[in-house]
Amino acid sequence: MTAQPRIWDIPGGIHPPQNKHQSTARGLEQMPLPARLVLPLLQHIGNRAVPVVQIGERVLKGQLIAEANGPLSCPVHAPTSGIVRAIEPAPYPHASGLAELAIILESDGQDEWTELRPLLDYRDEQPLNLLDRIRAAGISGLGGAGFPTAVKLASRPDHHIDTLIINGTECEPYITADDMTMRHRAPQIVAGIEVLMHILKPDQVLIGIEDNKPEAIAAMREAVGERPMQVVVIPTKYPSGGEKQLIQILTGKEVPSGGLPADIGILCQNVGTALAVHDAVLLGRPLISRITTLTGAALERPTNVEALIGTPIADLLAFAGLRQNRLYRLVMGGPMMGFTLLDSSAPIIKTSNCLLAGTIEELPPPPPALPCIRCGLCAEACPAELLPQQLHWFAIGKDYEQLQRQNLFDCIECGACAYVCPSSIPLVQYFRAGKAEIRGIELQQSRAEHSRQRFEQRQERLEREAEQRELERQARAEKAARAKAAREAQAAQQQTEQSEQATEPKPAEPDLARIQSRKVTTLSAEQKQLKIAAATARMALQRAQKQLAANPDNADLQAQIPTLEQAFTQAQQAFDAQMSDQEKQ
Incomplete structure (x- = not known):
């Protein structure tokens, strides 16, 4: 067995109660086929997909129903066979509670697949062909970010990826979706990693797993065998699962502020994403399902399920035995970085890794925020080595220039600062609001600059057209003057001839006025x-x-x-x- 490579520590971090054992006792269960699926056209970072089906049309499982809209977009596929009943705004799992355009699919119960085209001999394919297949399968990051996987894999020519990191840390409390994925799908995950290796050709592959997942570690090590990849066990610490934090733990390298991991030759992918790559390439299946954790004290039987994308959240909660009278707060994601869901009729999407149905004892309302006492605990807990106290004051004062100077956008919104704050200040909310304001200002400035450039280009065009018109007018005037002079000369010649015939010729006196006028x-x-x-x-x-x-x-x-x-x-x-x-x- 390959020796455990060196691991580094990250600054800050916390150790909240894990609460993971509740959802791992029942293994990995299969959700029953829902009668109705809600498929939002925006399940990823980037542009929403564009429908390619009509209302009333019957579709097959795995069939393309919405195509990608630009490079930073992902297509959507039918999770089962059925009839398209509507294309309209529908409840959407987002903190805003706003509706999102979605395709409503009524299942016909047959679960009939469209024709699949697996690619078993993918090693004979060019990496670009595999990227096209991954893009066509609609795969986006399943760890929660939702960035289109093909775009992330297609790094710039000047970015040589020497290290591929597979993220299996799953540091957020309560969530065990990746843990159960590694326990029950380890061979498929490893096969998906091999596809990624064929595309990227990295020098090393590191699979990072926290030490609180012994069953997943054993399953992954057995699946890896003698392959050129390493399972690296790291200490349990929140937020070790952050992309930049995991890179620092496994390699000792730090991603530059405002930079990307590819800038230092590293690329990270989630274990769920590797499984989706396996399904897309070796089985020919698009991304139509995912493993989701159902947990919380308001559920009778917390578990992990493999559910179709678009399954209503209410169906999932009912499968896990929701006790409605005990439900106080429903959270999408974990308690640290998740958000409260306002409508259980919303569906799960590609980034939905956990549903936390908490009681009031489990997720009590936060106490009223008190004034900051400048204890410095937030700075000690920050894994990005920021100064949350200073960011808080600048955010309150709307000093956006100072927020950017203090590297606000390096904040990963992990919530560690708010967790340790004795004054119960909702720091992350201030930081999110500050980021949104800065993005809005930058967007307005970009639009104003674009308008200014368009105005200047229009002015230059009008001046060029005016100059051209003036030149053409001058040419016409000169042509008319030459024609008039020719006519006058011809008339003068005729008059001279007539005079010569009537009288004896005498020296003609020059018409000085006409000559001078012609000169002018x-x-x-x-x-x-x-x-x-x-x-x-x-x-x-x-x-x-x-x-x-x-x-x-x-x-x-x-x-x-x-x-x-x-x-x-x-x-x-x-x-x-x-x-x-x-x-x-």
Whole structure:
């Protein structure tokens, strides 16, 4: 057996009660086929998928029902066979409680599969072909983040991935979905890791598991066997399952602030994601189900189930024996980073790893927040080595520049600071609000900059068009002048001939006025350019004056008017001076 590699510690961290044994006693159970599935089109980070089915259409299990909308998006597939009854807003598992556009699928009970195309000889395939298969299977990170897996695997050419980390830590209290996945699906997980190795070709593969999961550790070690990957047992500590924290524990490397693991040659994937990759490549199955923990004191039989994506949460709670009279708070996820669900008719989605049905004794309401006593416990507990106390004050004061200077976006919102706070200050809520405000400001600035660029491009286009029109007008004027001169010359010739016939010829006196007029009409190249410049400056001034008349409070236009007037005056004076010099000559 390969020796245990060195592990490092992370700063901060806490040890909350684990409460994991409640949901591991019954193994991994299979959920009955639900009568109705709700399939939101947004189950991942990025753009929502676009439906490709019609209401009333019958679909088969595994059939594509919504295609990806852009690179940062994931398709959605039918978890069972049935009839599409609606495409409409439906309850959605999110802290906001807002509805989300979803496909409502009524099961026909037959669970009939569409044609599958497994790829057993994937080692003969190019990595890009495997990425396309993973993308088409609709796989996004099953650890909770929901980032499209194919996008994460397709690192930039300058990013060589030398270390692949498989995250099996599952540090959040109560959640045991990954634990049961490793206990019951270890060979499939390892096969999925081998697919990832074929795509990335890393130098080493590390599977990190906390030491409170002995059964999962044994199952994974047996499945790994002599393969070139290591199962690394790490001490139980929250939040060791954070991506940056796990990287530091297993490699001693730190991801730069604002950077990505790929910047230091590392890529992380969850054990559930590796299982989904196995199903997509070796079985040809899209992501239509996941293993979810059902736990909490309000349930008679806490357990882990493999459930179809889109199964209503109420069906899952009923399967686990919900005691409604004891339910105080229903949480999606764990007690540290989860959020309260407002509607049990919402479905589970690809990122739903746990449903916590807590009693009031188990999840009591937080006490009223008290003033900060500057004890420093929050800073000691922060795994990102931030200063939560300072971030709290800047968030209250809406000092967004200072929040960014204090690296607010390095906060992983693990809740360790709020857990140890003796004043019960909801620090994470302040940090989330601050992040949302900063993102909103950046979005507004981006839109304003985009509008400014569009306005400037339009102005440049209008000036080019005006200049072109002026050039064309000058060309027409010169052509007309030449034609008029030709006509006058022809008329003068005819008149001369008639005079010669009537009288004796005598020396013709030159028409000095006409010659001088013709000289004035014919402009040199330099005079033409000066005239065009004066006309362009005049049009720019007139256009700005019209815009100012329509928007008298526009300070930018008011500041531009004197500059435009001066430019027009200088251009006109230069042209007049040239014309005056020519007349003197």
